[in-house]
Structure formats: C-alpha cells, structure tokens
Amino acid sequence: MARGTLARVLPLGGQMRDNPAMETKTYTDVGRRTPPSPRRRPGLRGIWLLVLLAWVVLAVVGAMAVHGEFRQGVDQRADRLLESLDYSLESRQAELARIARILAKDQRVRELMSQAKAMVALEGGGGGGDGAQALRRELAEAVTPISIELIHGQDRVLQFHLGAESISFLRVHAPEHFGDELAEVRPLLGQVFRQGRGAVGFEVGRVFSGFRAVEPVWAPDRSGASRVTGTVEVGTGVAPIDAYLQESLDARAALLLPASLAEANIWDEMRRQRNIAPVGDGSYYLDGPAVDHPGLAAALEDVRSDEQGRWRFAAEGEQWLGVLRSVPIFEASNGRAARLLAVESVEGLHAGMQQRLVTLLLAVFLAFLLTVGALWLLSRWQGTRWMVVVDQAKTERDALFQLSPQPVELTDADGWTLQVNEAFRQVFGAAAFVDVAESSESCDAPEEPRWSGRGLEGLQLEAFQRAVSRGERWNGALRLPSPLGEMGWFRVQVVPIRDELGQTYRLWWFFQDVERERRAVAVAQAERDRLDDLLSASPAVIYTFPVDRPDHVEYVSANIREILGYTPDELLDGPDWWAETLHPDDRERAIREGDFNAWADDRKQSRYRLMRPDGTTLWVTDNARLLRDADGRPERVVGALIDAQETVALERRLAESERLYRSIVEGVEEAIFLVRVGPEGTFRFLANNSAHARATGLSADAFVGQTPADILPPDLAGGVQAHYRRCLDEGRTIRYTETLDLPAGRRRWRTTLTPIRDEEGRIVLIVGVGVDLGEF
Numbered sequence: 001m002a003r004g005t006l007a008r009v010l011p012l013g014g015q016m017r018d019n020p021a022m023e024t025k026t027y028t029d030v031g032r033r034t035p036p037s038p039r040r041r042p043g044l045r046g047i048w049l050l051v052l053l054a055w056v057v058l059a060v061v062g063a064m065a066v067h068g069e070f071r072q073g074v075d076q077r078a079d080r081l082l083e084s085l086d087y088s089l090e091s092r093q094a095e096l097a098r099i100a101r102i103l104a105k106d107q108r109v110r111e112l113m114s115q116a117k118a119m120v121a122l123e124g125g126g127g128g129g130d131g132a133q134a135l136r137r138e139l140a141e142a143v144t145p146i147s148i149e150l151i152h153g154q155d156r157v158l159q160f161h162l163g164a165e166s167i168s169f170l171r172v173h174a175p176e177h178f179g180d181e182l183a184e185v186r187p188l189l190g191q192v193f194r195q196g197r198g199a200v201g202f203e204v205g206r207v208f209s210g211f212r213a214v215e216p217v218w219a220p221d222r223s224g225a226s227r228v229t230g231t232v233e234v235g236t237g238v239a240p241i242d243a244y245l246q247e248s249l250d251a252r253a254a255l256l257l258p259a260s261l262a263e264a265n266i267w268d269e270m271r272r273q274r275n276i277a278p279v280g281d282g283s284y285y286l287d288g289p290a291v292d293h294p295g296l297a298a299a300l301e302d303v304r305s306d307e308q309g310r311w312r313f314a315a316e317g318e319q320w321l322g323v324l325r326s327v328p329i330f331e332a333s334n335g336r337a338a339r340l341l342a343v344e345s346v347e348g349l350h351a352g353m354q355q356r357l358v359t360l361l362l363a364v365f366l367a368f369l370l371t372v373g374a375l376w377l378l379s380r381w382q383g384t385r386w387m388v389v390v391d392q393a394k395t396e397r398d399a400l401f402q403l404s405p406q407p408v409e410l411t412d413a414d415g416w417t418l419q420v421n422e423a424f425r426q427v428f429g430a431a432a433f434v435d436v437a438e439s440s441e442s443c444d445a446p447e448e449p450r451w452s453g454r455g456l457e458g459l460q461l462e463a464f465q466r467a468v469s470r471g472e473r474w475n476g477a478l479r480l481p482s483p484l485g486e487m488g489w490f491r492v493q494v495v496p497i498r499d500e501l502g503q504t505y506r507l508w509w510f511f512q513d514v515e516r517e518r519r520a521v522a523v524a525q526a527e528r529d530r531l532d533d534l535l536s537a538s539p540a541v542i543y544t545f546p547v548d549r550p551d552h553v554e555y556v557s558a559n560i561r562e563i564l565g566y567t568p569d570e571l572l573d574g575p576d577w578w579a580e581t582l583h584p585d586d587r588e589r590a591i592r593e594g595d596f597n598a599w600a601d602d603r604k605q606s607r608y609r610l611m612r613p614d615g616t617t618l619w620v621t622d623n624a625r626l627l628r629d630a631d632g633r634p635e636r637v638v639g640a641l642i643d644a645q646e647t648v649a650l651e652r653r654l655a656e657s658e659r660l661y662r663s664i665v666e667g668v669e670e671a672i673f674l675v676r677v678g679p680e681g682t683f684r685f686l687a688n689n690s691a692h693a694r695a696t697g698l699s700a701d702a703f704v705g706q707t708p709a710d711i712l713p714p715d716l717a718g719g720v721q722a723h724y725r726r727c728l729d730e731g732r733t734i735r736y737t738e739t740l741d742l743p744a745g746r747r748r749w750r751t752t753l754t755p756i757r758d759e760e761g762r763i764v765l766i767v768g769v770g771v772d773l774g775e776f
Helices: 003-009 045-104 107-122 130-142 144-151 187-195 239-249 259-265 268-273 294-301 347-381 392-402 422-428 436-442 458-470 516-536 560-564 568-573 577-581 584-593 645-667 690-696 714-730
Strands: 156-162 167-171 199-204 209-220 226-236 252-258 277-279 284-286 310-315 318-327 338-345 408-412 417-420 474-481 487-498 504-513 540-546 603-611 617-628 634-643 671-677 683-688 734-742 745-757 763-775
Touching: 045 107, 045 144, 045 199, 045 209, 045 226, 045 239, 045 310, 045 318, 045 338, 045 347, 045 745, 045 763, 107 130, 107 156, 107 167, 107 209, 107 226, 130 144, 130 167, 156 209, 187 199, 187 209, 187 226, 199 259, 209 252, 239 252, 239 338, 252 259, 252 294, 259 284, 294 310, 294 318, 294 338, 318 347, 408 422, 417 422, 422 504, 458 474, 458 487, 458 504, 540 560, 560 568, 560 634, 584 603, 617 645, 671 690, 683 690, 690 763, 714 734, 714 745, 714 763
Parallel strands: none
Antiparallel strands: 156 167, 156 226, 199 209, 209 226, 252 284, 252 338, 277 284, 310 318, 318 338, 408 417, 408 504, 474 487, 487 504, 540 634, 603 617, 617 634, 671 683, 671 763, 734 745, 745 763
C-alpha cells in the first residue's frame, strides 16, 4: 500500500509507525526504558465454575417454581370442579322438592290417590284390578303435562306410592311395573309417610337410583280429618349434572353405586337395560348409560374402594383431573355412600407448564453460553489465554483507556496513530486501525508529518508545533470529518508525554464534540415527534393545562380530530373550549368536579357528555391528575379523555339485567337472603326476597342491615353465626337443618349457604337459600 493511500484511510490523517513492536507495546518504544514488572492475579477459572453453578441452581429453582405453579393451578381447577358439582346437585334437589310439593298439593292428585288407596284395598292390595287400572290411567293422564316436561331427556322419574308399605301404584317412567312394596328397600318413603313431612335424599331403588324428593299426599278420611294416603316422588340421576358440567366447564360426570346395594336393590333386568355394571376394582357399579368419554372411561378404571378425593391421570395423550364427592345414601345400613365422579381436562395447564419449562431451560442455557462467551472475550481482551493468569496492571490501564466516554487517541510525536479507544471508533470510525505489518511492508521511509489532515493549518499549526516542542498542552478547535463524510467542530486538547531525556515522544489527543448539543436538540425533537405519533394512535385524547390558567390548553394530542371532530389548533387558540363544548345537562356537575382543589389524592375521574361540531354528543371519561412542583404547589393538570359511549350503553344494559335478575329472585318460592362478611369477620344481612319476608315475617326494612343477634334470641343467634362461620372457614357450599323462632312463628328450615368471592379470592358475601319444612 502506498503511503498516500494510507493517509487517506485514516480519518484524522494520522499514520501508523513502521514498527512491529507497537502491535503489543502501545505505550513504549523499542529501546526505551522497560516498565516495572506487572502485578499478576489468578485467571477466570474460579469465576467460570461459580457462573456454571449459579445457572444450574437457577434452572433447578425455576423448574421447581414452574411445577409448583402447575400443581397450584390443578388444585384450583379441582376446587372449582367440586364447587360446580355441589351447586349443580343442590340446585337439582331444590328443583325436585319444588315439583314434588306442587304435585302433592294438586287437588286432583289428592282425590285420585285417596280413591286408589281404597280401590287397591277393595281389590286385594296388588293394584292389578280393573278399578285400580282405571284410576292409574286417570292419574297418569292428570300428571301427563308435567311428567313429559320433567322426564323427557333429563333422566328423571315420577312415582306415586300408597300406604305405609309404600306400595308402588304408578311409575310414570315405567308404568308396567307396579304393586311392589318399597318401604323396606326405600326407607325415605316410609319416613315421609310416618312423619307427614317432605324430605330429600339419595336412594337406590328397583328401577332407578338417584336423588329423590318425596312429599306426602294428604286426603280427608271418612271422618273428615286429613290423613296421609300416600307419597309422590320426583327423582333425577346424574344426566342433568353431567349436562351442566359439560356446558359450563367442558367436564363430565358419572354416578357410582356401592356394589352390594346395587346388586341387592336393582332388578337384574334393569341393570342389563341401563348398563349398570361394576367399574374399577369392583367395589362400585356405574349407574349407566355407557361411557363414551376418554377421560371419564380412564377415571372409572382407577376407582377403588378407598377414598381418593382428587387425582391427576393421563388418557389418550391428554392430562385429566378427576374428583370424587361422596353422596350419603339415606339410612344405608352398611354406612357405604354413593359417589359422584367428575373429570376435566387439564391439558392446557400441562402444556403451558411444559412450554414454560422448555423456555426456562433454553433461557438458562443461552444465558450460560453468553456468560461463557463474555468471559472468553474478556480474557482475549486482556491479552491472555482462556482461564490463565493475566497482567493486572495492563488490564487496569487498558480498561481506563477503553471505558472513557470521551474519544481518545494516542499518537507518536509525528502524528502516527498508535491506539484509539471505543468512543473514538464510534465518532470517527474504525478506519484508523491499519495492520502494522501491512504498513511496514508498504512504507520504505518515514515521511514528514502531515498535520493538515487533522485540520491544523497556518497560525494554528504554528502554535500547535511550538507547544508540542516545549512539552506544553495545546487547546484548540478543529473541524474534522466523520465516517459519513460530514464535517463537525470538536474542542481538542493535546497532552505531550516526555521520555527520560525530556523529549516529546507521545501525544494524547482528547476530543470533545461541540455539536453534541445541536444533535441532542434534534434527537429531542425526533423523540417529541415520535411521542406525538404514539399519542395520536392512542384511543385516549391527552391534554394538559396550567392551574393558573385552566381555560388555556397547553397541549392536546392530534387524535382529538378523530374522536371529537376538533383540531388541536381550535383548542389551543380558542377561549375556554372545554366549558363551551360541555353538554348543558352536564355542565354544572362537570365544572364542579373539575375543581382540582377538591380532588382526592390529586386525581379525578369524571364522566360527562361533550358536543361535537356536527351537533352530536359523545360520552367521555375524564381521568386527570394534578402535578405539583418540588415545593408541593399545584403546577399543571394532565388528563386523558376516553370515549365512553360503549361503556355507558353497557352500563345501561347491565342495569336492565339487574332489574330482570331482581324480578326473577323475587318471583321464586324459596326464601333467599344475602349476608355481607365484614373485614373483621362480622355478619350483617344485606338483602332478602319477598318469599323470605313472607315466610319469616321480617320485612326488608326490619331485616337489611341487622346482625343475627339483632333479630334472633342469643342462643339461636349463636348457632346461626356458627353456621356462617363454618361456611366462611371451609370456603364451600354447606347445607344444614335448623329451627328458628321468627316473627312468623317457630319453623323448621333446610338452609343452604354458598360463599361468594371477590376478584382477590376473599369471601365477601354469603348467599342463603332456605326451604321451609313447616312448623316444628
């Protein structure tokens, strides 16, 4: 390479000295005084091992955290599945009890049941005579409308029984079967007949097993007194519960019967027809129909006689969650309970866990590789081999030189470039680095210094050379080129370095960009333009105004044209634009809410209407914040106007839905009440429906806002609060029977309490549903 070509490559006109020793010794020349022996320290071997151990520990801890999060998610799914199972079961039982009461109180049903009892006794007790057959057909026709709606597609039964022996008179779901005595098999029927009071429970019958609601049928005898002549029974199986879970959670459910009870109670013909067969280890029977769901089929194979509660399993390449809920059988002699089995897919949670584990391991592996690479580069930068001892003095000196934010260059006395730092490369480019060996081969003889390449000419060059020859510092301003060919002004300081003879043999060049402020202003303007573009794309109109001139808008984002139809110039130049565009019906309130002196925590949120230029109105939500100076004095207000048109419409629809929901709650026959749970665990009644007010004698005015101790005797209030406390502690729906003295009299209640949680998972409300069991 020719010397002239080399000079053009260097951005400041500097040249590399033809001396190979400068490749490793940039601060000394061959033949000069040898520097003192450098201090030495161990290399990076220990650091590398510590980094490896740290990343391994991080990967293990992260994997444990991800798996723990997955287990927590599965437990939350199991709790939700059990709560949904309980809600479905309780709601179905309440519905069955209501239907049974309606049928038992029907005057036509009571008359036919009274005649049927007498006719069966007259014809011999079996119920197969002509008179009994005629009454059976007449009773079936009387309940046909409700039976069709009740039984069709819902796996439900409707049955009428006679006398204390509970002789089956009419099975609407199986009319060909009648005349068998069920009192011994079905103790619930005998209890209802003897006590004359309805009851709900689970039983295994001859044809059907499930949840049953039984009510006594009263009819006058010959003396005119009312007596229980028989019972009416409404029951359901697992199909409605399965349908509810499938619709709400995409889960499935099945009913399991104790094997001994299923074999003893259910007729063989019915077991074959309804696919009632043993599952798991044979201790339970599946109460049909046949299962066609992969998760449910796999869970049935895992059913054992011991309690499982909840478990996770795999089936057909998916992860499933199974839960079991015990269902007590009414007065079962062996103490065994039926079970409700529900399964739900947790494949999404499992796939998410696996994805997070893979991401974590890849991130740790990549970070480990980057760390190792950084350590290797550090060792190479220090001029040492990988994981060997390094020169600490040289490392510290080079680090100080390279880390300087100011462009620095080291040259010899003739302007030949020896070394530059990273800041110099960024400002003037990397062309100053030319291979020393290449320059030595192409340079036959030294050439006179060429200071013009550095912008030194005329009187300025003379002052520079005079200062350098004396070993004095020189300061000046030079116009230098960048790698892109642009010229810029720099403040330059040159510091000479003397050798042991007092002669200048090195020059330190320090450069300061005096055009940085101009570029900083340009960058700030570009950032402002990008901010304007960002705010213009936002759905909110951003604005600000000083507190001493609230009618003067300092800034408003350009998207106001799209949202409100005004240009920013109309707001910035117009007098008190905001007050003039307020809707007349909202102006007084909006101006009052806009007084920042009354804002809580220096913030406000207000909703009002603004007038568009075309005369239409727009609901907006105004979120504003008051900014204060360092002394706490109000300085300016910054706010955002958000289009709230859809929000207002949604709130109106929600209000209509609330009114509809209230009308439904007020129209049901069950007594419903709401209890608020205070922060300190207190209970206070929040609301009740009309059925509750009629049954208890407590109007809403006398009920709302009271505690149990305010309306009940101390002994009863303590019991009621204990039930509320149990519901709060267990965090699930509970059921119990209680007797209360209320203004309407002493009555017995079957009460269901369901906890309601807020967004943070805390129980804040308890919903109670009471079924009046009659006077005690």
